[in-house]
Amino acid sequence: MGQTIKVDTLIKTFQVPEREAGLKAAVGSLFKRKYREVEAVKKISFGIEAGEIVGFLGPNGAGKTTTLKMLAGLLFPTSGQIDVLGYEPQRREKELLRQITIVMGQRNQLMWDIPALDSFELQRAIYQIPEGEFRRMRDELIDLLNMGDLVKKPVRNLSLGERMKAEFISALLHRPKVLFLDEPTIGLDVTAQRLIREFVAAYNQRYQASVMLTSHYMADVQALCKRVIVIHHGQLLYDGGLAGLVEKFAAYKTIGVTLNDPELDLSEYGEIISNSKGQVNLRVPKSATAQITTRLLNEVAISDLTIEDPAIDSIIEQVFQQEAQVV
Amino acid sequence: MVYLRLFWIFLRVSVISEFQYRVNFFVQLFQSALALGTGLVAMSLVFSYTQNLAGWTQPELLAVMGVHIIVGGLIKTIIQPNMNRLIEDIQEGTLDFALTKPADAQAIISVREFRIWQLIDLVLGSVVLGYAISQLSTSLGWLSALSFAAAVLLGGLMIYSVWLMLSVGAFWIIRADNFLEIFDSLYQAGRWPVSIYPGWLKHTLTFVLPIAFAVTLPAETLARQLNGQNLLFALGLTVFLLIVSRLFWRFGLRHYTGASA
Numbered sequence: 001m002g003q004t005i006k007v008d009t010l011i012k013t014f015q016v017p018e019r020e021a022g023l024k025a026a027v028g029s030l031f032k033r034k035y036r037e038v039e040a041v042k043k044i045s046f047g048i049e050a051g052e053i054v055g056f057l058g059p060n061g062a063g064k065t066t067t068l069k070m071l072a073g074l075l076f077p078t079s080g081q082i083d084v085l086g087y088e089p090q091r092r093e094k095e096l097l098r099q100i101t102i103v104m105g106q107r108n109q110l111m112w113d114i115p116a117l118d119s120f121e122l123q124r125a126i127y128q129i130p131e132g133e134f135r136r137m138r139d140e141l142i143d144l145l146n147m148g149d150l151v152k153k154p155v156r157n158l159s160l161g162e163r164m165k166a167e168f169i170s171a172l173l174h175r176p177k178v179l180f181l182d183e184p185t186i187g188l189d190v191t192a193q194r195l196i197r198e199f200v201a202a203y204n205q206r207y208q209a210s211v212m213l214t215s216h217y218m219a220d221v222q223a224l225c226k227r228v229i230v231i232h233h234g235q236l237l238y239d240g241g242l243a244g245l246v247e248k249f250a251a252y253k254t255i256g257v258t259l260n261d262p263e264l265d266l267s268e269y270g271e272i273i274s275n276s277k278g279q280v281n282l283r284v285p286k287s288a289t290a291q292i293t294t295r296l297l298n299e300v301a302i303s304d305l306t307i308e309d310p311a312i313d314s315i316i317e318q319v320f321q322q323e324a325q326v327v
Numbered sequence: 328m329v330y331l332r333l334f335w336i337f338l339r340v341s342v343i344s345e346f347q348y349r350v351n352f353f354v355q356l357f358q359s360a361l362a363l364g365t366g367l368v369a370m371s372l373v374f375s376y377t378q379n380l381a382g383w384t385q386p387e388l389l390a391v392m393g394v395h396i397i398v399g400g401l402i403k404t405i406i407q408p409n410m411n412r413l414i415e416d417i418q419e420g421t422l423d424f425a426l427t428k429p430a431d432a433q434a435i436i437s438v439r440e441f442r443i444w445q446l447i448d449l450v451l452g453s454v455v456l457g458y459a460i461s462q463l464s465t466s467l468g469w470l471s472a473l474s475f476a477a478a479v480l481l482g483g484l485m486i487y488s489v490w491l492m493l494s495v496g497a498f499w500i501i502r503a504d505n506f507l508e509i510f511d512s513l514y515q516a517g518r519w520p521v522s523i524y525p526g527w528l529k530h531t532l533t534f535v536l537p538i539a540f541a542v543t544l545p546a547e548t549l550a551r552q553l554n555g556q557n558l559l560f561a562l563g564l565t566v567f568l569l570i571v572s573r574l575f576w577r578f579g580l581r582h583y584t585g586a587s588a
Contacts, residue, residue: 072423073427074426074427075585090584101427102424107421122337125329126429126435128329
């Protein structure tokens with residue numbers, strides 16, 4: 001099977017009312033509104049294969065949600081083409097909607113006062129899932145997520161993690177081929193996060209579904225996504241393997257040194273990130289790593305030396321701090 | 328038929344959920360009894376001075392009041408909770424869930440909520456209406472009972488359409504809940520036959536917010552002579568409002584998704 005999602009030079013501009021601060025401006029805007037055009041997504045293109053999990057990264061306001069919403073048919077593109085499973089999502093055809101799902105960590109769709117099991121029935125009616133297939137899928141998902149009898153408790157009595165698991169079951173009952181997951185693990189504890197991660201991986205394996213995942217937790221991305229797409233200020237900064245992202249954007253490396261003489265000052269070699277009892281971590285420009293290492297080995301009495309790439313979180317942070325530049 | 332099934336399942340789920348708040352039943356009972364009591368006192372005050380109000384006798388007015396309570400109960404059971412939920416969903420962005428379902432979004436947003444305890448008003452209103460009818464000199468046949476049911480149904484659909492259009496306003500003005508309250512206070516005016524009001528208010532209650540059709544007309548079909556012409560007119564207006572509100576809903580949706588630009 002080929003690509004399930006194709007996006008070609010996608011652009012989305014919003015008209016936002018422009019208003020200055022203050023009472024006078026507020027009253028004035030009642031009668032005459034000025035509009036400003038904001039380009040939320042600027043000429044983005046990418047494709048996603050069947051069975052692929054892709055991490056969609058970018059700081060708040062980068063255009064992630066806008067893009068996801070266009071892919072799910074909730075927003076009309078200003079220009080450019082989107083193809084999801086052979087359909088144009090903005091037409092919101094039932095045949096497409098039956099094959100996709102959207103899970104948002106910050107918004108719930110299960111009914112609060114009743115057991116999740118009853119809400120599942122609603123999904124069955126809406127998606128017109130045949131009884132037998134529905135039961136099989138429901139029980140399989142309950143099993144995969146270890147929910148057991150929790151689905152019989154009113155949703156309001158569930159913990160945040162349990163509620164999210166129930167949301168996942170409800171969103172996948174119709175066995176979608178394309179999953180849009182917007183911050184699905186937000187606010188969950190580490191155990192629940194890991195469970196959700198394992199579940200998404202298992203579902204993806206079993207049904208060869210395409211998954212687009214946005215998350216602020218790099219652990220999610222590292223565990224699930226071989227490939228990431230990074231956008232910033234509405235532009236595509238990077239599309240490729242996670243390892244390649246480190247290679248491309250890590251401007252620094254960390255040299256860890258264990259000194260024989262703990263009192264020695266190493267600040268002439270690089271920026272000292274930490275120093276405890278002769279265990280020093282230095283931040284050095286990537287291009288100068290070899291040279292500085294050689295100097296350290298020649299000039300300082302050292303019992304141990306390590307060179308590490310910075311944590312992926314800090315690379316991402318670095319990328320987002322710099323201004324957008326087209327790659 | 329899919330939508331009928333959907334309607335049924337939503338109803339079932341709402342009943343399960345409402346039964347968790349049984350106290351609400353008693354609160355509602357108290358509230359409805361209080362409203363009925365004040366209504367009756369007001370009416371007896373009027374009739375201690377006069378024997379008829381703009382051509383309406385006491386039992387006839389009582390019938391209007393009964394219908395007003397019944398229709399009000401229906402509004403609060405189905406229309407109001409669904410429209411409030413719609414506005415809430417627009418404000419919080421959860422409407423996206425309804426829009427990504429492979430079913431007609433308008434159908435989904437219209438039948439998601441039921442406040443079954445509000446049905447108390449349906450019972451109370453029926454009692455008042457039944458008593459009023461027993462005081463009337465006219466006898467009722469199947470035909471008038473049927474046309475009464477039809478008139479109530481048409482009235483309900485008209486109010487739904489108007490309310491939907493007001494709620495769809497939330498796509499532009501996020502705080503749309505405020506002007507829904509205007510509707511609520513105007514509905515209170517429907518307790519009396521619309522014909523007793525001055526012209527401008529009468530027209531507003533007839534055509535802008537079709538309370539005349541939802542309350543006065545059904546009462547008229549029972550308490551007075553059945554007027555086929557009025558019923559036909561109501562049918563026409565209902566179809567018209569359903570179409571207009573459907574178009575307006577889709578217009579609002581296009582604005583929401585940015586398709587109109």
